Amino acid sequence: MTSDQLSLxxxxxxxxxxxxxxxxxxxxxxCSDRGHAGGWRIxxxxxxxxxxxxxxxxxxxxxxxxxxxxxxxxxxxxQAVNAALDQAFAEAEALLLQRMGEVTxxxxxxxxxxxxxxxxxxxxxxxxxx
Amino acid sequence: MTSDQLSLxxxxxxxxxxxxxxxxxxxxxxCSDRGHAGGWRIxxxxxxxxxxxxxxxxxxxxxxxxxxxxxxxxxxxxQAVNAALDQAFAEAEALLLQRMGEVTxxxxxxxxxxxxxxxxxxxxxxxxxx
DNA sequence: CGAATCGTAACATATAAAGTTACATGAAAA
DNA sequence: TTTTCATGTAACTTTATATGTTACGATTCG
Numbered sequence: 001m002t003s004d005q006l007s008l009x010x011x012x013x014x015x016x017x018x019x020x021x022x023x024x025x026x027x028x029x030x031c032s033d034r035g036h037a038g039g040w041r042i043x044x045x046x047x048x049x050x051x052x053x054x055x056x057x058x059x060x061x062x063x064x065x066x067x068x069x070x071x072x073x074x075x076x077x078x079q080a081v082n083a084a085l086d087q088a089f090a091e092a093e094a095l096l097l098q099r100m101g102e103v104t105x106x107x108x109x110x111x112x113x114x115x116x117x118x119x120x121x122x123x124x125x126x127x128x129x130x
Numbered sequence: 131m132t133s134d135q136l137s138l139x140x141x142x143x144x145x146x147x148x149x150x151x152x153x154x155x156x157x158x159x160x161c162s163d164r165g166h167a168g169g170w171r172i173x174x175x176x177x178x179x180x181x182x183x184x185x186x187x188x189x190x191x192x193x194x195x196x197x198x199x200x201x202x203x204x205x206x207x208x209q210a211v212n213a214a215l216d217q218a219f220a221e222a223e224a225l226l227l228q229r230m231g232e233v234t235x236x237x238x239x240x241x242x243x244x245x246x247x248x249x250x251x252x253x254x255x256x257x258x259x260x
Numbered sequence: 261c262g263a264a265t266c267g268t269a270a271c272a273t274a275t276a277a278a279g280t281t282a283c284a285t286g287a288a289a290a
Numbered sequence: 291t292t293t294t295c296a297t298g299t300a301a302c303t304t305t306a307t308a309t310g311t312t313a314c315g316a317t318t319c320g
Contacts, residue, residue, distance in 0.1 A: 013279050018297065035287025038296040065195045080241040088229030092222045099218030111210040143310050148266065165318025168265045
Protein backbone atom coordinates (compact mmCIF):
# COMPACT_ATOMS: atom_id res chain seq x y z
CA MET A 1 0.00 0.00 0.00
CA THR A 2 1.07 3.56 -0.57
CA SER A 3 1.37 6.21 2.13
CA ASP A 4 -1.66 7.92 0.64
CA GLN A 5 -3.80 4.80 0.88
CA LEU A 6 -2.63 4.13 4.43
CA SER A 7 -3.28 7.71 5.48
CA LEU A 8 -6.86 7.39 4.23
CA UNK A 9 -7.31 4.12 6.14
CA UNK A 10 -5.87 5.62 9.30
CA UNK A 11 -7.54 9.00 8.98
CA UNK A 12 -4.27 10.86 8.96
CA UNK A 13 -1.68 12.38 6.66
CA UNK A 14 0.66 10.62 4.19
CA UNK A 15 3.71 12.33 5.66
CA UNK A 16 2.76 11.19 9.14
CA UNK A 17 2.49 7.66 7.77
CA UNK A 18 5.94 7.89 6.19
CA UNK A 19 7.34 9.21 9.43
CA UNK A 20 6.03 6.27 11.43
CA UNK A 21 6.66 3.63 8.77
CA UNK A 22 10.22 4.91 8.56
CA UNK A 23 10.82 3.59 12.07
CA UNK A 24 9.44 0.20 11.04
CA UNK A 25 11.65 0.21 7.94
CA UNK A 26 14.76 0.89 10.00
CA UNK A 27 13.74 -2.02 12.23
CA UNK A 28 13.50 -4.20 9.11
CA UNK A 29 9.83 -4.91 9.74
CA UNK A 30 8.56 -3.30 6.55
CA CYS A 31 10.14 -2.47 3.21
CA SER A 32 9.40 0.49 1.00
CA ASP A 33 9.64 0.78 -2.78
CA ARG A 34 9.89 4.11 -4.47
CA GLY A 35 8.57 5.11 -7.85
CA HIS A 36 5.74 3.74 -9.88
CA ALA A 37 3.85 0.89 -8.19
CA GLY A 38 5.87 1.52 -5.05
CA GLY A 39 4.65 1.67 -1.48
CA TRP A 40 4.99 -0.31 1.71
CA ARG A 41 5.22 -4.06 2.26
CA ILE A 42 5.59 -6.16 5.39
CA UNK A 43 8.88 -7.92 4.75
CA UNK A 44 8.84 -10.62 7.42
CA UNK A 45 6.64 -13.53 8.32
CA UNK A 46 3.68 -12.23 10.34
CA UNK A 47 4.30 -14.97 12.90
CA UNK A 48 7.75 -13.52 13.69
CA UNK A 49 6.55 -9.97 14.41
CA UNK A 50 5.18 -9.22 17.87
CA UNK A 51 3.51 -6.09 19.21
CA UNK A 52 6.56 -5.68 21.40
CA UNK A 53 8.72 -5.47 18.26
CA UNK A 54 6.48 -2.72 16.91
CA UNK A 55 6.57 -0.84 20.20
CA UNK A 56 10.36 -1.08 20.36
CA UNK A 57 10.70 -0.01 16.73
CA UNK A 58 8.42 2.98 17.10
CA UNK A 59 10.24 4.17 20.20
CA UNK A 60 6.97 5.32 21.70
CA UNK A 61 7.41 7.88 24.44
CA UNK A 62 7.31 5.60 27.48
CA UNK A 63 5.19 2.78 28.81
CA UNK A 64 3.95 4.82 31.74
CA UNK A 65 2.35 8.21 31.82
CA UNK A 66 3.64 8.49 35.39
CA UNK A 67 7.31 8.70 36.04
CA UNK A 68 10.17 10.40 37.77
CA UNK A 69 10.34 14.15 37.62
CA UNK A 70 14.10 13.79 37.46
CA UNK A 71 16.35 10.75 37.38
CA UNK A 72 18.85 11.74 40.06
CA UNK A 73 17.08 14.31 42.20
CA UNK A 74 18.81 16.20 44.97
CA UNK A 75 15.53 16.36 46.88
CA UNK A 76 15.47 13.65 49.54
CA UNK A 77 11.70 13.29 49.41
CA UNK A 78 11.85 12.70 45.69
CA GLN A 79 14.66 10.20 46.21
CA ALA A 80 12.57 8.27 48.71
CA VAL A 81 9.55 8.17 46.39
CA ASN A 82 11.65 7.10 43.43
CA ALA A 83 13.28 4.35 45.44
CA ALA A 84 9.90 3.08 46.59
CA LEU A 85 8.44 3.01 43.08
CA ASP A 86 11.37 2.05 40.85
CA GLN A 87 10.87 -1.63 41.47
CA ALA A 88 7.11 -1.38 40.98
CA PHE A 89 7.44 0.39 37.66
CA ALA A 90 10.06 -2.07 36.48
CA GLU A 91 7.88 -5.06 37.36
CA ALA A 92 4.77 -3.65 35.71
CA GLU A 93 6.67 -2.67 32.58
CA ALA A 94 8.30 -6.08 32.33
CA LEU A 95 4.92 -7.74 32.61
CA LEU A 96 3.38 -5.57 29.94
CA LEU A 97 6.28 -6.04 27.52
CA GLN A 98 6.21 -9.77 28.05
CA ARG A 99 2.52 -9.89 27.16
CA MET A 100 3.12 -7.72 24.11
CA GLY A 101 5.88 -10.10 23.09
CA GLU A 102 3.37 -12.95 23.12
CA VAL A 103 1.10 -11.41 20.49
CA THR A 104 2.19 -11.81 16.87
CA UNK A 105 0.74 -10.13 13.82
CA UNK A 106 -0.27 -13.62 12.67
CA UNK A 107 -2.44 -13.88 15.78
CA UNK A 108 -3.99 -10.52 15.02
CA UNK A 109 -4.56 -11.46 11.37
CA UNK A 110 -6.38 -14.59 12.46
CA UNK A 111 -8.54 -12.65 14.90
CA UNK A 112 -9.24 -10.07 12.22
CA UNK A 113 -10.38 -12.78 9.81
CA UNK A 114 -12.75 -14.15 12.45
CA UNK A 115 -14.16 -10.70 13.18
CA UNK A 116 -14.54 -9.98 9.49
CA UNK A 117 -16.49 -13.19 8.92
CA UNK A 118 -18.72 -12.38 11.88
CA UNK A 119 -19.43 -8.89 10.57
CA UNK A 120 -20.18 -10.22 7.10
CA UNK A 121 -22.59 -12.75 8.57
CA UNK A 122 -24.39 -10.02 10.52
CA UNK A 123 -24.66 -7.86 7.43
CA UNK A 124 -25.95 -10.78 5.38
CA UNK A 125 -28.63 -11.39 8.03
CA UNK A 126 -29.58 -7.76 7.98
CA UNK A 127 -29.78 -7.66 4.19
CA UNK A 128 -31.98 -10.71 4.25
CA UNK A 129 -34.33 -9.03 6.76
CA UNK A 130 -34.85 -5.93 4.61
CA MET B 131 2.75 25.03 55.23
CA THR B 132 1.30 27.68 52.99
CA SER B 133 0.88 27.36 49.24
CA ASP B 134 3.63 29.91 48.83
CA GLN B 135 6.08 27.92 50.91
CA LEU B 136 5.20 24.70 49.11
CA SER B 137 5.55 26.33 45.72
CA LEU B 138 9.05 27.44 46.66
CA UNK B 139 9.95 23.91 47.81
CA UNK B 140 8.56 22.38 44.65
CA UNK B 141 9.86 25.00 42.27
CA UNK B 142 6.42 25.89 41.01
CA UNK B 143 3.58 28.33 41.49
CA UNK B 144 1.31 28.78 44.53
CA UNK B 145 -1.81 28.47 42.39
CA UNK B 146 -0.56 25.22 40.91
CA UNK B 147 -0.02 23.96 44.45
CA UNK B 148 -3.57 24.91 45.45
CA UNK B 149 -4.90 23.20 42.35
CA UNK B 150 -3.20 19.91 43.19
CA UNK B 151 -3.72 20.12 46.94
CA UNK B 152 -7.39 20.75 46.24
CA UNK B 153 -7.67 17.19 44.94
CA UNK B 154 -6.02 15.87 48.10
CA UNK B 155 -8.37 17.96 50.22
CA UNK B 156 -11.42 16.55 48.44
CA UNK B 157 -10.01 13.08 49.12
CA UNK B 158 -9.73 14.01 52.81
CA UNK B 159 -5.98 13.46 52.81
CA UNK B 160 -5.05 17.04 53.65
CA CYS B 161 -6.90 19.92 55.30
CA SER B 162 -6.58 23.58 54.52
CA ASP B 163 -7.07 26.56 56.80
CA ARG B 164 -7.78 29.97 55.43
CA GLY B 165 -6.82 33.29 56.85
CA HIS B 166 -3.95 34.32 59.03
CA ALA B 167 -1.67 31.40 60.05
CA GLY B 168 -3.56 29.19 57.62
CA GLY B 169 -2.12 26.73 55.14
CA TRP B 170 -2.06 22.99 54.51
CA ARG B 171 -1.89 20.10 56.94
CA ILE B 172 -1.88 16.35 56.46
CA UNK B 173 -5.00 15.32 58.32
CA UNK B 174 -4.57 11.54 58.56
CA UNK B 175 -2.02 9.21 60.06
CA UNK B 176 0.87 8.85 57.63
CA UNK B 177 0.66 5.09 58.01
CA UNK B 178 -2.86 5.09 56.54
CA UNK B 179 -1.97 7.01 53.37
CA UNK B 180 -0.51 5.06 50.45
CA UNK B 181 0.92 6.28 47.17
CA UNK B 182 -2.04 4.59 45.54
CA UNK B 183 -4.37 6.86 47.55
CA UNK B 184 -2.47 9.90 46.29
CA UNK B 185 -2.57 8.68 42.72
CA UNK B 186 -6.30 8.01 42.93
CA UNK B 187 -6.95 11.39 44.55
CA UNK B 188 -4.93 13.32 41.99
CA UNK B 189 -6.70 11.58 39.10
CA UNK B 190 -3.50 11.61 37.12
CA UNK B 191 -4.07 11.25 33.40
CA UNK B 192 -3.57 7.48 33.09
CA UNK B 193 -1.14 4.84 34.23
CA UNK B 194 0.02 4.12 30.71
CA UNK B 195 1.28 6.47 28.05
CA UNK B 196 0.12 3.86 25.54
CA UNK B 197 -3.52 3.17 25.15
CA UNK B 198 -6.47 2.71 22.87
CA UNK B 199 -7.04 5.29 20.17
CA UNK B 200 -10.74 4.78 20.75
CA UNK B 201 -12.65 2.62 23.17
CA UNK B 202 -15.17 1.06 20.79
CA UNK B 203 -13.61 1.35 17.34
CA UNK B 204 -15.41 0.32 14.19
CA UNK B 205 -12.08 -0.66 12.64
CA UNK B 206 -11.65 -4.43 12.90
CA UNK B 207 -7.86 -4.20 13.06
CA UNK B 208 -8.12 -1.84 15.98
CA GLN B 209 -10.63 -4.14 17.63
CA ALA B 210 -8.25 -7.07 17.31
CA VAL B 211 -5.32 -5.11 18.76
CA ASN B 212 -7.41 -3.81 21.64
CA ALA B 213 -8.67 -7.29 22.44
CA ALA B 214 -5.13 -8.65 22.44
CA LEU B 215 -3.80 -5.95 24.76
CA ASP B 216 -6.70 -5.24 27.10
CA GLN B 217 -5.79 -8.09 29.40
CA ALA B 218 -2.12 -7.17 29.35
CA PHE B 219 -2.77 -3.57 30.27
CA ALA B 220 -5.17 -4.58 33.01
CA GLU B 221 -2.65 -6.97 34.54
CA ALA B 222 0.22 -4.52 34.45
CA GLU B 223 -1.91 -1.73 35.88
CA ALA B 224 -3.19 -3.95 38.67
CA LEU B 225 0.35 -4.92 39.58
CA LEU B 226 1.52 -1.33 39.67
CA LEU B 227 -1.43 -0.16 41.74
CA GLN B 228 -0.95 -3.00 44.17
CA ARG B 229 2.68 -2.03 44.70
CA MET B 230 1.71 1.61 45.14
CA GLY B 231 -0.83 0.51 47.69
CA GLU B 232 1.94 -1.12 49.70
CA VAL B 233 3.90 2.09 50.20
CA THR B 234 2.66 4.41 52.96
CA UNK B 235 3.77 7.93 53.67
CA UNK B 236 5.06 6.62 56.99
CA UNK B 237 7.40 4.34 55.04
CA UNK B 238 8.57 7.27 52.98
CA UNK B 239 9.05 9.44 56.07
CA UNK B 240 11.21 6.75 57.62
CA UNK B 241 13.28 6.43 54.47
CA UNK B 242 13.59 10.20 54.30
CA UNK B 243 14.86 10.33 57.87
CA UNK B 244 17.48 7.71 57.05
CA UNK B 245 18.61 9.58 53.94
CA UNK B 246 18.69 12.85 55.84
CA UNK B 247 20.88 11.36 58.54
CA UNK B 248 23.20 9.93 55.89
CA UNK B 249 23.50 13.25 54.14
CA UNK B 250 24.18 15.07 57.39
CA UNK B 251 26.89 12.55 58.21
CA UNK B 252 28.52 13.10 54.82
CA UNK B 253 28.39 16.86 55.23
CA UNK B 254 29.86 16.56 58.72
CA UNK B 255 32.70 14.48 57.31
CA UNK B 256 33.29 17.00 54.61
CA UNK B 257 33.30 19.89 57.05
CA UNK B 258 35.74 17.98 59.23
CA UNK B 259 38.10 17.44 56.24
CA UNK B 260 38.26 21.13 55.34
C1' DC C 261 -10.17 47.07 60.26
C1' DG C 262 -6.36 44.98 57.87
C1' DA C 263 -3.07 41.55 56.80
C1' DA C 264 -2.66 36.82 55.48
C1' DT C 265 -4.38 32.83 53.27
C1' DC C 266 -7.14 29.72 50.46
C1' DG C 267 -10.58 29.10 46.23
C1' DT C 268 -11.23 29.77 41.70
C1' DA C 269 -11.97 31.85 37.25
C1' DA C 270 -9.73 33.64 33.32
C1' DC C 271 -5.94 34.18 30.67
C1' DA C 272 -0.94 33.39 29.04
C1' DT C 273 2.94 30.44 27.99
C1' DA C 274 5.56 26.35 26.85
C1' DT C 275 5.96 22.00 24.96
C1' DA C 276 5.18 18.12 22.16
C1' DA C 277 2.44 15.64 18.93
C1' DA C 278 0.24 15.92 14.68
C1' DG C 279 -0.61 17.95 10.41
C1' DT C 280 0.96 20.47 6.17
C1' DT C 281 3.72 22.22 2.38
C1' DA C 282 7.48 21.78 -0.57
C1' DC C 283 10.77 19.63 -3.05
C1' DA C 284 14.61 16.34 -3.96
C1' DT C 285 15.39 11.44 -5.09
C1' DG C 286 14.47 7.21 -7.23
C1' DA C 287 11.99 3.74 -10.27
C1' DA C 288 8.84 2.08 -13.64
C1' DA C 289 6.05 2.97 -17.65
C1' DA C 290 4.97 5.33 -21.91
C1' DT D 291 14.20 9.79 -22.61
C1' DT D 292 10.48 11.91 -20.71
C1' DT D 293 6.62 11.47 -17.69
C1' DT D 294 4.46 9.85 -13.75
C1' DC D 295 4.15 8.10 -9.29
C1' DA D 296 6.26 6.89 -5.17
C1' DT D 297 9.23 7.57 -0.96
C1' DG D 298 12.58 10.65 2.07
C1' DT D 299 12.96 14.55 4.55
C1' DA D 300 13.33 19.36 5.93
C1' DA D 301 10.78 23.25 7.41
C1' DC D 302 6.86 25.23 8.95
C1' DT D 303 1.99 25.44 10.98
C1' DT D 304 -1.61 23.86 13.80
C1' DT D 305 -3.53 21.72 17.84
C1' DA D 306 -3.84 19.90 22.39
C1' DT D 307 -2.44 19.84 27.00
C1' DA D 308 -0.05 20.85 31.04
C1' DT D 309 1.77 24.47 33.42
C1' DG D 310 2.26 29.05 34.89
C1' DT D 311 0.24 33.69 35.89
C1' DT D 312 -2.87 37.40 37.14
C1' DA D 313 -6.73 38.88 39.45
C1' DC D 314 -9.97 38.98 42.82
C1' DG D 315 -13.47 37.20 46.07
C1' DA D 316 -14.04 34.73 50.57
C1' DT D 317 -12.41 33.65 55.09
C1' DT D 318 -9.86 33.93 59.37
C1' DC D 319 -7.08 35.86 62.98
C1' DG D 320 -4.90 39.55 65.45
